[in-house]
Amino acid sequence: MLLKFAYQDFLADRKFKNTTQVNIGNYERTLGLFVEYCLELGVINVEDVGHSHVRSYLVDCQKKGNKAGTINTKIMRIRAFYNYLIEEKMVSENMASKVKLQKEDVKINVFTDEQIHQMLAYYRSLRRREKSYFSYRGYLLIILLLGTGTRRKEVINLKWSDIDMLNATMSVHGKNRQYETIFMTGKLVKELSVYKIFCKNFFGIEHEYVFLNRDNTPMTDNSIMLVFKNLQTHMNFADVRVSPHTFRHTFCHRLAMSGMSAFAIQKMMRHKNINVTMRYVAMWGNELKEQNDKHNPLNKLDI
Missing domain, CATH: 1.10.150 (DNA polymerase; domain 1)
Structure with missing residues (x-):
């Protein structure tokens, strides 16, 4: 053929x-x-x-x-x-099966506390000066991504009907094309409530989608990336890319640094395969060792 x-x-x-x-x-x-x-x-x-x-x-x-x-x-x-x-029986052998994958020097960058504070401060300043929808939207995007580790596609498809404020959960159409439940903290529920009230007052109606474009249509892959490209320009971080996925990496990093088990991290990140989670845990192993050396209970025991 x-x-x-x-x-x-x-x-x-x-x-x-x-x-x-x-x-x-x-x-x-x-x-x-x-x-x-x-x-x-x-x-x-x-x-x-x-x-x-x-x-x-x-x-x-x-x-x-x-x-x-x-x-x-x-x-x-x-x-x-x-x-x-x-x-399809067009060939009998996989011509790429004997080609070995190359060893990658993988280094995943995450945001520092200072960088997170700078981004939030930028949008807080915009909210005070402009009181525009886009300043509120940008602020909530950061809070949501940082507090849930959601993927870009999950964010742009998020509807108000997917959010249960009372039980502090949200449902997203995940990577495996099934609805998955994400737990929210009280802080995120509070921010979502404030944002929802602002949107209703600003637009006069309650839109179906949580995040909108300038023409009141749901955000797209392109439009959300433009938001973070603009934020990257204003922040000018030299060592990390400002993108939705960097927030997801940061979320995972903080879970690992907190001492959470790999199994729990897998569930929080919604990784289908535990091996994906273990890659992250292994990558940040040195940092975990440093934290253990610093905070281990035996440090203060006279033995």
């Missing part, structure tokens, strides 16, 4: 299986480049692609400056493509 047709069939299969539009776009960008590379070499049939083509493509990517994380993503996309081809 022609490689370009097999690639189109694969994308159609992902869409049929309800893969998110974001992931479809990722497949088009990463896997599409591999298909183009093969076609430029004159390899037009699926069965003509060999291990050498996969390796030479990845070497070419390295020469172009792709880091280990990007290379590994491309390997996983190609593996997924070939798993589909095997299922």
